[in-house]
Amino acid sequence: MSEVQQLQEPTALEKPAVKAVAAVTILVATFALIAGGFFFLRDATAPRLLTALVALVIGVGGIWALFFSFNTVAELFGPAVRDKILPYVFVAPAVAALGFYIVWPGINTISLSFMDRFGNEFIGLENYQFIFTNEAMLVVLRNTFLWVLLAPTFATALGLVIAVIVDRFGPLTEKVLKSFIFLPMAISFVGASVIWRFVYAFQPEGMPQIGVLNAIHTALGNAPVAWLTIRPWNNLLLIFIMIWLQTGFAMVILSAAVKGVPKDLLDAARIDGAGEVRSFFNVTVPYIQGTILTVLTTIVFLVLKIFDVVYVMTSGQFGTNIIALRMYQEAFVQRNFGRGSALAVILFVVVIPLLIRNVRGMRKSGD
Amino acid sequence: MSDTTVKKPYVKPSAVAGETKSRALIAGIPARAFILAIVVIWTIPTLGLLVSSFRTQIAIAETGWWHGLINFTDFSQWTIANYERVLFADDMANAFFNSLLITIPSTVIPITMAAFAAYAIAWMIFPGRKILFVIIVGLLIVPLQMALIPVLRVYTRHGINGTYLGMWLAHTGFGLPLATYMLYGYISSIPKSILESAHADGATPWMMFTRLVLPLSIPAIASFSIFQFLWVWNDLLVALVFFGTRRPIVTTRLAELVGSRGQSWHVLTAGAFITMVVPLIIFFSLQRYFVRGMMAGSVKG
Structure with a gap:
């Protein structure tokens, strides 16, 4: 402290009492502003535009006011102390948010998974036992396995083939073609589900078929089919929606990788007499296998968590449920917190290898 | 060639x-x-x-x-009657409005927090910063589902459920690992000489952050903003759990319409298109940043 005071020119703010008062005032004012805004918005009966304005000012301005007041308080203590505490001030909000929204609930969910439906009584492995023996649950596990196996594989393979083919077109054609395939990435899973419900739409025989799939099917002389109710194939129709959504992602990333394959490697393969297909498998694929793996794992990770498609298409009926949706239903519809937590933990356990790989990769690149 | x-x-x-x-x-x-x-x-x-x-x-x-x-x-x-109907009779206009009110702060808050944290981890010396960063990268992988139940219980106990603030902070928490990871990559690669000469000229950390680091990181901030904006705008799960359906947003409203009027295609198609308008505009106008955000958003191999 004494060292700091020597460095600073003497001002009114040098007095510890004044400093403390200023610091407290600034912090209290900031928190009052945010809290006031919160209650105003929660109990909002004010006109809509006013509400919107307050929401944006509080939401966007609040976070900056918070950092600004923290920083102002830190600067009251002079440069030496400031430089010691400022790093903590800057990381504190992020650490607090991560702690409250990811770390603490993660640990809590693990312990809840060993509890009864209200989260009160310890019941050991009962929730897990149920998940791995109940017949409906086994269908859920099977479907999730199908999703995780098929959607990433097909999306990545398709994306790669498309990337290689469009690479030969002129730059403008390539760009346009890629835009078409990439477009679904911008659409929400709910929106995509509505789009595909319309494609799979079914009307009883004799009525006009307005869904594309049934229109084609009946034009070929067949009776219309209620696609989403045919077990177990309806799962494939749902998985296809995910492939439709994710192929663009795979294509864009793999396209960048394909462009990085050295031309002389490909030329050498051609001179050696390798055809297009062989040079694709023997040169292109091995050269970019790291990127392929990244794309695959990214989509696996996404597919595991996504519940929107099944929620909108079938609500998990007709044998189409998956872990992510069942977790939502158990926890927030049935209010069985124990079972919901156990399902969440299963999703987490599946991705732990990824976590270990990421952290290891970090360690290596950090040194 | x-x-x-x-x-x-x-x-x-x-x-x-x-x-x-x-x-x-x-x-x-x-x-x-x-x-x-x-x-x-x-x-x-x-x-x-x-x-x-x-x-x-x-x-x-x-x-x-x-x-x-x-x-x-x-x-x-x-x-165009379908649009009129779904916007007003089916409350989609209201939902659109609420979606904006949730999405904009849910994008700005995590970016701000992440930028400050990334700056501190990259350029300020304090014990544990390496470990902190490794932990954040590890958290990238934790599925959202792991957080929902405990956070909801706290929210319900304190009346935060169904509020804008609750949604902003939830999306902030869930978006922070990726935001910090992306911004750290960018901020840590700013040339040391720039920051050192600013320091020598007597710039405070706050000044260096707001006048140097932030402007220099605009490309990374833009990429992540688009990524997070679309993620929040298109999100259904977080909204169903923490916001409920009493006040509609576009995704929860559309899902509800499918449930209640699954065969009224004139309503569903117009409704779905309204939810898609904003993402499509972003997609077509900012495709470059959009793609970059997607690429950075993939799990690092």
Whole structure:
């Protein structure tokens, strides 16, 4: 402290009492502003535009006011102390948010998974036992396995083939073609589900078929089919929606990788007499296998968590449920917190290898 | 290009060129057909939605939407009544408004927090910063589902459930690992000399952050903003759990419409298109940043 005071020119703010008062005032004012805004918005009966304005000012301005007041308080203590505490001030909000929204609930969910439906009584492995023996649950596990196996594989393979083919077109054609395939990435899973419900739409025989799939099917002389109710194939129709959504992602990333394959490697393969297909498998694929793996794992990770498609298409009926949706239903519809937590933990356990790989990769690149 | 010209002397040039060309042409036909088929499958469903949203309820039920395109000049089938209806009678306008109120702060808050944290981890010396960063990267992988139940219990106990603030902070927490990771990569690569000379000129950390680091990180901030904006705008799960359906947002409203009026395609198609308008505008106007955000958002291998 004494060292700091020597460095600073003497001002009114040098007095510890004044400093403390200023610091407290600034912090209290900031928190009052945010809290006031919160209650105003929660109990909002004010006109809509006013509400919107307050929401944006509080939401966007609040976070900056918070950092600004923290920083102002830190600067009251002079440069030496400031430089010691400022790093903590800057990381504190992020650490607090991560702690409250990811770390603490993660640990809590693990312990809840060993509890009864209200989260009160310890019941050991009962929730897990149920998940791995109940017949409906086994269908859920099977479907999730199908999703995780098929959607990433097909999306990545398709994306790669498309990337290689469009690479030969002129730059403008390539760009346009890629835009078409990439477009679904911008659409929400709910929106995509509505789009595909319309494609799979079914009307009883004799009525006009307005869904594309049934229109084609009946034009070929067949009776219309209620696609989403045919077990177990309806799962494939749902998985296809995910492939439709994710192929663009795979294509864009793999396209960048394909462009990085050295031309002389490909030329050498051609001179050696390798055809297009062989040079694709023997040169292109091995050269970019790291990127392929990244794309695959990214989509696996996404597919595991996504519940929107099944929620909108079938609500998990007709044998189409998956872990992510069942977790939502158990926890927030049935209010069985124990079972919901156990399902969440299963999703987490599946991705732990990824976590270990990421952290290891970090360690290596950090040194 | 230059590689092939270098290679030419080693082999008979004309033969190689001719052979590759003809082979490419033969290989080109199935490849072209394949790409065409893919493009058709990838666009037809969305086109059907768009066309149907402008057809009358009767026209949609009586003929497939492709008839609408074939008999384009039959103007009796076209209408904008579906949009009027879904926007006002079905509350989609209100939902759109609420979605904006949730999405904008849910994008700005995590970016701000992440930028400050990334700056501190990259350029300020304090014990544990390496470990902190490794932990944040580890958290990238934790599924959202792990957080929902405990956070909801706290929210319900304190009356935060169903509030804007609750949504902003939840999306902030869930978006922070990726935001910090992306911004750290960018901020840590700012040349040391720039920051050192600013420090020598007497700039405080706050000044360096707001006047140097933030402006220099605009590309990374833009990429993540788009990524997070679309993620929040398109999110259904977090909204269902923490915001409920008492006040609608676009995704929860659309999902509800599917549940209650699953066969009213004039409502569903128009409703779905309204939820897609904002992402599509972003997609077409900011595709470069959008793609960069996507790439950075993939799990690092």
